[in-house]
Amino acid sequence: MPSLYIYLPVANVSVHILVLLGLGLLVGFLSGLFGVGGGFLLTPLLMMIGIPPTVAAASDANQIVAASTSGTFAHWRLGNVDFKMGLLLVMGGVIGGTLGVQLIKMLRAAGNADFVIKVTYVVMLAIIGSYMFQESLSSLRSRPLQEARTKSAKPSWFARCCEALPFSMQFEKSGVRMSVFMPLVLGTLVGVLSALMGVGGGFIMVPVMIYMLRMPMHVVVGTSLFQVLFTCVVVTFMQSYYNHTVDLLLAVFLLVGSTTGAQLGARVGSRMKADQLKIVLAGIVLLVMVKMALDLLLPPGTLFSYQGGH
Amino acid sequence: MIRIFFTIVCLLLPVIAGAVVADTTTQDTISALILSPDQIEMGTFYHGANVQVSADIPECESAVLVLKVGTEEMTLNRKGRVAGIWLNVAQVTVQDVPKMYLLAASESLDRICDTSIQREMQLGVAYLRSHIHFVSEEPLTGSEFDEFMKFKKENGAYRMDLGVDLSPAEPGRLKLSARLPVPPTMPPGTYEVELLCFRGGQPTASASADVTLDRVGLARMMVDLAHDRSALYGILAVAVAMVVGLVMGVIFDSLPGAGH
Numbered sequence: 359m360p361s362l363y364i365y366l367p368v369a370n371v372s373v374h375i376l377v378l379l380g381l382g383l384l385v386g387f388l389s390g391l392f393g394v395g396g397g398f399l400l401t402p403l404l405m406m407i408g409i410p411p412t413v414a415a416a417s418d419a420n421q422i423v424a425a426s427t428s429g430t431f432a433h434w435r436l437g438n439v440d441f442k443m444g445l446l447l448v449m450g451g452v453i454g455g456t457l458g459v460q461l462i463k464m465l466r467a468a469g470n471a472d473f474v475i476k477v478t479y480v481v482m483l484a485i486i487g488s489y490m491f492q493e494s495l496s497s498l499r500s501r502p503l504q505e506a507r508t509k510s511a512k513p514s515w516f517a518r519c520c521e522a523l524p525f526s527m528q529f530e531k532s533g534v535r536m537s538v539f540m541p542l543v544l545g546t547l548v549g550v551l552s553a554l555m556g557v558g559g560g561f562i563m564v565p566v567m568i569y570m571l572r573m574p575m576h577v578v579v580g581t582s583l584f585q586v587l588f589t590c591v592v593v594t595f596m597q598s599y600y601n602h603t604v605d606l607l608l609a610v611f612l613l614v615g616s617t618t619g620a621q622l623g624a625r626v627g628s629r630m631k632a633d634q635l636k637i638v639l640a641g642i643v644l645l646v647m648v649k650m651a652l653d654l655l656l657p658p659g660t661l662f663s664y665q666g667g668h
Numbered sequence: 669m670i671r672i673f674f675t676i677v678c679l680l681l682p683v684i685a686g687a688v689v690a691d692t693t694t695q696d697t698i699s700a701l702i703l704s705p706d707q708i709e710m711g712t713f714y715h716g717a718n719v720q721v722s723a724d725i726p727e728c729e730s731a732v733l734v735l736k737v738g739t740e741e742m743t744l745n746r747k748g749r750v751a752g753i754w755l756n757v758a759q760v761t762v763q764d765v766p767k768m769y770l771l772a773a774s775e776s777l778d779r780i781c782d783t784s785i786q787r788e789m790q791l792g793v794a795y796l797r798s799h800i801h802f803v804s805e806e807p808l809t810g811s812e813f814d815e816f817m818k819f820k821k822e823n824g825a826y827r828m829d830l831g832v833d834l835s836p837a838e839p840g841r842l843k844l845s846a847r848l849p850v851p852p853t854m855p856p857g858t859y860e861v862e863l864l865c866f867r868g869g870q871p872t873a874s875a876s877a878d879v880t881l882d883r884v885g886l887a888r889m890m891v892d893l894a895h896d897r898s899a900l901y902g903i904l905a906v907a908v909a910m911v912v913g914l915v916m917g918v919i920f921d922s923l924p925g926a927g928h
Contacts (some may be wrong), residue, residue: 369854371852424908600898607887609908662747
């Protein structure tokens with residue numbers, strides 16, 4: 359009877375096939391459901407099963423290429439991808455990522471990079487998670503009332519500032535009109551945070567698209583996946599070329615699970631209400647926040663860890 | 669009569685002496701140290717291996733088997749508590765670290781020999797403690813070695829088990845048998861398994877044999893491609909991922925219930 363363990367030659371470890379397929383399925387499902395890449399979840403999980411951190415991060419990016427291709431395809435067929443908005447966010451993300459790397463260098467030189475990164479992570483997750491949770495909950499409870507209130511409310515200072523910006527453009531898919539600077543600047547900010555936290559940024563980008571770019575939830579998911587796809591193609595190639603850390607076999611097993619999961623996620627998502635989607639994502643963001651907060655507060659099993667992990 | 673007896677003794681003396689010398693050599697020598705398998709293929713379904721060790725050894729009190737894998741320098745993060753929060757507070761460079769260290773013994777090392785012999789013969793924690801060095805720009809706390817051992821054991825890179833059986837064979841000889849578990853994380857290469865016999869706290873005999881780990885088939889092809897043709901490997905990785913993603917998309921799209 360053949361072994362159910364598979365030897366991953368670049369990672370130089372052996373892992374049970376069902377574990378890899380299961381992890382891929384779980385992360386792909388979240389990816390298809392919410393438009394997040396899932397890197398913030400999968401990389402630590404891969405490290406927990408013994409994959410070296412550098413290989414985990416690089417191979418994770420590779421499998422996200424598949425999951426986001428599958429997810430983008432599914433959402434494109436459903437008419438949920440705003441390519442114009444996505445490209446502007448990608449451009450902003452590249453600028454922000456470059457700035458973020460420099461910022462980390464400065465913080466490291468000042469000697470407090472780790473503190474800033476970890477606390478930023480927990481605070482960001484807490485703010486995003488709580489806001490989404492509260493907003494979605496109240497929206498689910500009193501939808502008609504809220505809709506009426508929204509229609510009659512005056513535009514906020516943020517909305518007025520946005521309207522005042524030059525180079526206004528119509529984003530047909532999203533049904534919004536705004537300055538090209540909005541997605542560029544917000545993409546840059548998310549890029550900075552992504553570089554600081556060492557993650558793809560999908561789980562920050564999604565709330566930004568919902569609350570700051572005012573895009574409809576279903577277009578948000580498709581567009582976010584499109585942006586994640588771009589980022590991860592570049593990361594996969596760079597990691598393969600410069601660091602030789604992509605384990606294709608690991609990625610293939612993960613992506614078989616994740617592409618299936620992404621399709622299931624997209625289907626489940628299309629049957630759910632936007633507020634239901636938001637509230638589940640908020641719950642996951644808050645869970646990750648609690649886990650990270652506990653990691654910060656509880657004594658670790660061993661005081662040593664590989665470089666590259668959080 | 670006495671003269672005949674004396675002559676016979678004189679004639680036999682070199683033969684007896686020779687036999688005694690030959691017998692002494694055999695008594696102190698380890699013969700037939702066999703590793704099975706001694707060639708391990710790391711193929712697609714490789715999940716580590718168990719190497720059976722057997723040997724015919726001179727009578728002794730205890731025996732130790734050691735497999736060490738080269739040394740390297742590692743830079744690790746060390747956590748510390750700052751204002752109640754556990755953070756990476758220092759980078760510690762760990763020098764002269766055996767990549768892997770597997771040891772099996774017939775009883776605990778401290779009962780076999782004292783720590784100075786352990787260090788000299790490169791055995792166990794005493795040897796590793798004297799061999800591994802920690803360097804950091806931040807002050808060292810003194811607990812680095814113990815924490816590092818915990819870290820390596822968690823990774824499966826260091827194992828120190830009992831598991832060597834000694835049983836009587838012919839007079840003055842023992843039969844050794846042991847199982848040396850090779851973890852799947854052991855990198856490919858040829859490694860020396862060393863066998864040491866101890867009596868009265870001193871090593872009395874030693875022998876070694878090689879075990880070779882080699883990637884084969886798909887595993888070998890992939891690593892060669894990743895290192896020798898990295899650009900092609902990168903393009904392949906992206907292409908495979910995109911094609912699988914699209915194919916899965918098309919398959920799911922064609923299934924009943926696909927939403928449009």
